[in-house]
Amino acid sequence: MSLRHALLGLLAQGPASGYDLTRTFDGSLGRYAWQAGHSRIYPELNKMADAGLVVVDETGPRGRKTYALTDDGRTELRRWMLHWPEQTTVRDETVLRMFLVQSLEPDDARRLLEGIAEHCARELQRLRPLMDELDAEHDPHEPVPFGRLAGEYGVRQYEAVHGWALWSLERLAATVPS
Amino acid sequence: MSLRHALLGLLAQGPASGYDLTRTFDGSLGRYAWQAGHSRIYPELNKMADAGLVVVDETGPRGRKTYALTDDGRTELRRWMLHWPEQTTVRDETVLRMFLVQSLEPDDARRLLEGIAEHCARELQRLRPLMDELDAEHDPHEPVPFGRLAGEYGVRQYEAVHGWALWSLERLAATVPS
DNA sequence: CGTCAACCTGTCACGATGGACATGTCAACC
DNA sequence: GGTTGACATGTCCATCGTGACAGGTTGACG
Known part of the structure; x- marks a missing residue:
């Protein structure tokens, strides 16, 4: 479920579209921390919207949809960041x-x-x-x-x-x- | 495909059974480098045997099967170790x-x-x-x-x-x- | 002789993932 | 007016990975 939290963390910096987020994963985030392609990001954003963690903030040209964190999303991000499980996933x-x-x-x-x-x-x-x-x-x-x-x-x-x-x-x- | 190469690398140290390998993954290898449970290891060993990368070295009590590298397996390990792709998998x-x-x-x-x-x-x-x-x-x-x-x-x-x-x-x- | 813990191998269902496939828009430049 | 490249979102499928389920063996100790 870490992709979800990665997206929450990025959206905490400010609203962004799936496309924006995909490009962020292409950079050092994807290189050193967590990889994800757009084919995982778009479905996950939709699921997160269903779960009430994010909302579509505004729609732009070319079908662009900008997502923003909800209060629930921010709470979930904080919970995840501060609660470290004994064993974390590593695959490097x-x-x-x-x-x-x-x-x-x-x-x-x-x-x-x-x-x-x-x-x-x-x-x-x-x-x-x-x-x-x-x-x-x-x-x-x-x-x-x-x-x-x-x-x-x-x-x-x-x-x-x-x-x-x-x-x-x-x-x-x-x-x-x- | 990295699980395959992890197994090849471990078998390069000497023959081992699926059980032995599983315990190795429970240690620092799984903690810092690559995780794998026995439910992936056993099928992968069988597939590697089919591909001729390993052979059943000897069978012991309790159905224990010890695997050893073949020359093909050693060649593939060396190829993988010395050939670094531009982008490697990271998920930490x-x-x-x-x-x-x-x-x-x-x-x-x-x-x-x-x-x-x-x-x-x-x-x-x-x-x-x-x-x-x-x-x-x-x-x-x-x-x-x-x-x-x-x-x-x-x-x-x-x-x-x-x-x-x-x-x-x-x-x-x-x-x-x- | 009984039982318990460690040994040992496997399958299955479900979810995660990556790469290919599919589709369309807009701005810039020729 | 046409083409190209970046923008933008999505689905599909084969494979990978996880945790649960399943079953059997052996050695040690009481």
């Missing part, structure tokens, strides 16, 4: 590959880890300037811009993986031949 | 919540972030001694024990999230009232 292909690095021949493992480290370095070079730009533009009287916290999370994530890959390379190389 | 409820922190009222967001920081600190207290113990027991002539790299990944992950949560709290508190 990248982390899975990291778990399985040791199933490769040492040479392959080394190449893979080097590739990961490089990839992280590249992403960091792309992300850090974006964050700096956001901060430079940011008026300290305004609330923190949406996405800034998530962006920082991404940066720290890549730094962690980068460090891990380098550490793993060292660790694999350090085996003393007997 | 915890990260989703982090993306949506800013949809909460400031007070709720603060409480949530404090909870996350605490949770990370607790997990780190649990994980770090485990890793130290692994290292202390480890004979440097032996290859790095399976799971050590993944464990290190977990530690660095929690450290990153912990740091992020504290940074976010500061950032949210730093808004200058106008």
Whole structure:
């Protein structure tokens, strides 16, 4: 049921159409947190409207329908955000590959880890300037811009993986031949 | 199709039964990387046997069937590990919540972030001694024990999230009232 | 000898998901 | 006036995943 809550969370930022929401999922949200295509989003929005969590806020050209949160929707979002279940759903292909690095021949493992480290370095070079730009533009009287916290999370994530890959390379190389 | 590759990766460590594999998914693999229950694992193993990626290695008491990788299976695992698609599957409820922190009222967001920081600190207290113990027991002539790299990944992950949560709290508190 | 817990494999129904299919609108540019 | 690309919403189906249902075996302990 997390798609529902993802949509509630995005609509909490302000009204949006199914199309808008789909594009948001195409960005870093879908890349790091939760994926969804429009074929799931439109039916889910309709079900949420039936359940009274959202309403059609306004209709625009091309059949555009903008949805807005209801009070029930906001309550449900808050309930979900503050109540963490013991076990949450995780399904991350990248982390899975990291778990399985040791199933490769040492040479392959080394190449893979080097590739990961490089990839992280590249992403960091792309992300850090974006964050700096956001901060430079940011008026300290305004609330923190949406996405800034998530962006920082991404940066720290890549730094962690980068460090891990380098550490793993060292660790694999350090085996003393007997 | 990642379940298939997860199973291939685990079988690369040595033959195992569906039951063994199910228990592995109950541990940190399922917690951080990829979840799967026995009701998916058994049918998938049968399909993989049909496809020639694994074979029944030996049968034991209680109908136990131990599977082993074939050469085809090893080739497919290697192909998958070394070939990273542009877009990988991600579905992580915890990260989703982090993306949506800013949809909460400031007070709720603060409480949530404090909870996350605490949770990370607790997990780190649990994980770090485990890793130290692994290292202390480890004979440097032996290859790095399976799971050590993944464990290190977990530690660095929690450290990153912990740091992020504290940074976010500061950032949210730093808004200058106008 | 009985029973209990852990071992071990499976199926089924229902819901979630992704990719293909389907349809139409509007603005810009040639 | 025509074409193209972005906007916009939807359905359908095959596959994936989950939790419940189901059934049988073995070893240990009393």
